[in-house]
Amino acid sequence: MSAGDRPKSIDLSHHLSDVSKARLPSPLKGLAKYISTPGLIPLAGGLPHPSYFPFSAIHVDALVPNSFAPITLEEHQPSTFSWLWNMFGLKEKTIPFTVKKYPEHPGDINLAAALQYDSAQGSIQLREITKAFTERVYQPAYEDWEILLHTGNTDGWSRIVTTFANPGDWILAEEWTYPSALASAHPWGIKAAPVAIDGEGLCAVDLRRVLSEWNEVERGGKRPHVLYTIPVGQNPTGGTVSAQRKREVYEVCVEFDVIIVEDDPYYFIQMPQYVPKEARKIHASPFDTDAEKYLRSLVPSYLRFDWQGRVIRLDTFSKTVAPGVRLGWFTCNTIFAERLLRQGETSTQAPCGLGQALVAQLLITWKPDGYIRRLRGLGQQYTDRRDHFIDLLHAKFHIRTSVSEHDFWKGRTVYDAYPKTGGLGEKYGTFGQTKYFSFVAPSGGMFIWLKFYFNSHPEFGKKPAETLEMQLWEEFAKGGVLLAPGWYFSADEENIPDGKYEGHYRISFSMATYPDMERGIDIIARVMKLFLDGQ
Amino acid sequence: MSAGDRPKSIDLSHHLSDVSKARLPSPLKGLAKYISTPGLIPLAGGLPHPSYFPFSAIHVDALVPNSFAPITLEEHQPSTFSWLWNMFGLKEKTIPFTVKKYPEHPGDINLAAALQYDSAQGSIQLREITKAFTERVYQPAYEDWEILLHTGNTDGWSRIVTTFANPGDWILAEEWTYPSALASAHPWGIKAAPVAIDGEGLCAVDLRRVLSEWNEVERGGKRPHVLYTIPVGQNPTGGTVSAQRKREVYEVCVEFDVIIVEDDPYYFIQMPQYVPKEARKIHASPFDTDAEKYLRSLVPSYLRFDWQGRVIRLDTFSKTVAPGVRLGWFTCNTIFAERLLRQGETSTQAPCGLGQALVAQLLITWKPDGYIRRLRGLGQQYTDRRDHFIDLLHAKFHIRTSVSEHDFWKGRTVYDAYPKTGGLGEKYGTFGQTKYFSFVAPSGGMFIWLKFYFNSHPEFGKKPAETLEMQLWEEFAKGGVLLAPGWYFSADEENIPDGKYEGHYRISFSMATYPDMERGIDIIARVMKLFLDGQ
Structure with missing residues (x-):
């Protein structure tokens, strides 16, 4: 689907919390035309001069993208083996890359820029990479979606709580859910109304029941308008919601005007059915390297069905690169993205520039298909x-x-x-x-x-x-x-x-x-x- | 002053906001004795195996600590020169260091640990370094102070706002102040009551006046109990508060039970009086390298006078290393630190591990006196x-x-x-x-x-x-x-x-x-x- 075929998002700004509405507009609003003038002498911001930054160059030995087999090989347990690499002094297979403070070519990752103050949106390069990835992998069903980097899904969700829920509000969550998500909401008196899980994950029928039977007086709060859900490898129950079920959930959310927060750290850890050891076969096509075919084999994201722009998707590099990079991104409509950005400006600001620079250069080095090859390998490992x-x-x-x-x-x-x-x-x-x-x-x-x-x-x-x-x-x-x-x-x-x-x-x-x-x-x-x- | 001579902090927990008090205790409380058992097989947490982390080793070329002259040398403008290094293809003088996923020696920075989920307090090594630095440089006047890493002072202050102020509260700030600090408070309806600045910075007399004349009805809010202040190189006015003035301000804060948030990014950019060019002399002792003498020449932090534990000091590496590392730390009493930690656990979590690991290894490589030498050089540059x-x-x-x-x-x-x-x-x-x-x-x-x-x-x-x-x-x-x-x-x-x-x-x-x-x-x-x- 090309961008032109997709509808524009509808206006969902009534979902914003009072605190979010009260958040100031960008101080640069209206001044942007001056600030971006080329050659303007910058005497406004308190930026240290890059010559003072103590990192001149960073050289990385990175794993090759095909470090892990994308198929089950009997008697082959690569995860154990790679752990043993170290134990027996075996070397991981790596490729080198370098990020320099003063790079030679204009397109290179610039360490001086990474070490400087940057827009809370995140670096241009990493935003471009994650945007292209989101388009290719998740294919949002509407046109005007936006990418905004954050410091991991915990930060992402925490910002969503205060951006969309007022103190005392209820939100919706699976009956068993990620405790840290509840802990982010709890201090504001925001409670979770549990929605049942069935054999296919979050139950659309129960979601409708909870919403239609909502009693403000009994519950002591308005009908929830935010659904927090972990649709793949649900934490803690391990279930994965099918495409058909996602359609049904989305329809209920349209009917009751609920926004969907899709917290999806395990998207690339989707698994085929478990087959007992004695019946397990070696994978049929061990040399299948078709990235597109692999991607189409995955359950689609809620974004794929989101023709209104009511999904806020949370992606993280924690499971696909490493948790310590504290890096992920929101995908959502532009109005929501702007409010989440303002909140980021007065809290985390941009994610760590070293993390951004090394992850961006890693992904550039691996190339898009290399990264997808890596994700396949990781999924197989788990x-x-x-x-x-x-x-x-x-x-x-x-x-x-x-x-x-x-x-x-x-x-x-x-x-x-x-x-x-x-x-x-x-x-x-x-x-x-x-x-x-x-x-x-x-x-x-x-x-x-x-x-x-x-x-x-x-x-x-x-x-x-x-x-x-x-x-x-x-x-x-x-x-x-x-x-x-x-x-x-x-x-x-x-x-x-x-x-x-x-x-x-x-x-x-x-x-x-x-x-x-x-x-x-x-x-x-x-x-x-x-x-x-x-x- | 040795630790034993110092009083314990007093209980200031009544300053915590409703939201902060409602924040859940650590889920690990009471379970800690089991969790820390050596040899316990960890099947609880969703941690990726380190063999999957794609960074095997990171090699850094770091500036030497004495890259910048600590004295004014006529006709010598090192900042311009270092900027010219690049322009003319001159090389920065660097020392190399490496951080490895599987390091050889137990004390080495472990990249596998840096890339893993970590306590929101920050890495043990960087906390030890910043704690020793705080003890040496700021010398808190009470015994039981604590260190907690954050992702920069904007994150630090943003956490403080919701931890200590209820919606609609007033805080105190210099009449001219850092706009981003106000923007963090604004969405919660938290307004700043201006305190006058005089020739010595924040005016203790005016602080007393504002507090003693506070009229709840007129102001529509209780008397403020949080002072936000930038005591060195104040943003935007450039003033620096003297030791004597700090004592006076601290006394007023004791009298009116106000906690002091000392946002001090420019601590090491303290400057001697400006002397017009024609009268300016070359610095008297250009080869003076006594770190202690230098440190004692700096205006003391509010911590130095804090015998009650009512100061929350915000330190950042933004000006001393680079803003892009998004790394800094709180110094405050243990009760405040615990509440700020809980908040961090459900928002940013730990700062980026790559940033932490490279900054920690940089400081280890430079050694404590090398870092102080670097700070002197930077101060002189500015x-x-x-x-x-x-x-x-x-x-x-x-x-x-x-x-x-x-x-x-x-x-x-x-x-x-x-x-x-x-x-x-x-x-x-x-x-x-x-x-x-x-x-x-x-x-x-x-x-x-x-x-x-x-x-x-x-x-x-x-x-x-x-x-x-x-x-x-x-x-x-x-x-x-x-x-x-x-x-x-x-x-x-x-x-x-x-x-x-x-x-x-x-x-x-x-x-x-x-x-x-x-x-x-x-x-x-x-x-x-x-x-x-x-x-």
């Missing part, structure tokens, strides 16, 4: 990690498989885990009847969400499940493995979903070594047995 | 630039000198500038009687503050001076020189100090080349003549 982790669960527990009829995992393959008992029972295929936990294989991201059963615990029914959840969490920690406790992810602080009977833990497979994963699962099995059976 | 700029004003205008009796510049040498008329009048020492502008030589920072007189303008008295100020500003811009208009710096948006008769401009001498400074002053002279005399 898929391998997920598969390995679930393989280990299969190896350490008896797993029974069923298709869920429960709303939450409806239609998905659920794995129920029972303890291995050892001895004769083990040999003849009978095993413990105490179901320990259930899970579905995540379809993206970095996490597996496990539902734990406490009904055989001596104190079951006598205290709330979340208390048992924390007791068990503590036992896990004492045993030597750190998980994330489920209550922490509940959008509703008081009513934890299924909190009466079940506990939940989020387990990350993104970081641990394969041997540590195995040790961790052994600890979970041992501690769980002691916790439930006292033996 | 002093040279100030001197050169004022020399040029002397060369281009007739300057009459007097000691001010006006409150604002009381006791300081004021330079009144009259046009050069050329021809016979010039030859015989008579000149134009139209006073164009007045200024005092700044005692620090990057700016000269000029008061312009419009009384000979045909429209004088018919329209407010700020209108003439903006007309003239526009004429300057059309003529080819960009200044910062004075109204922009007024703490009181409606009543601009002296706004009835005079206009003001802030001129920066930090960035322009010496030839550009000269051209800029020529334009100012030409445009002013046309503006006032129509010729």
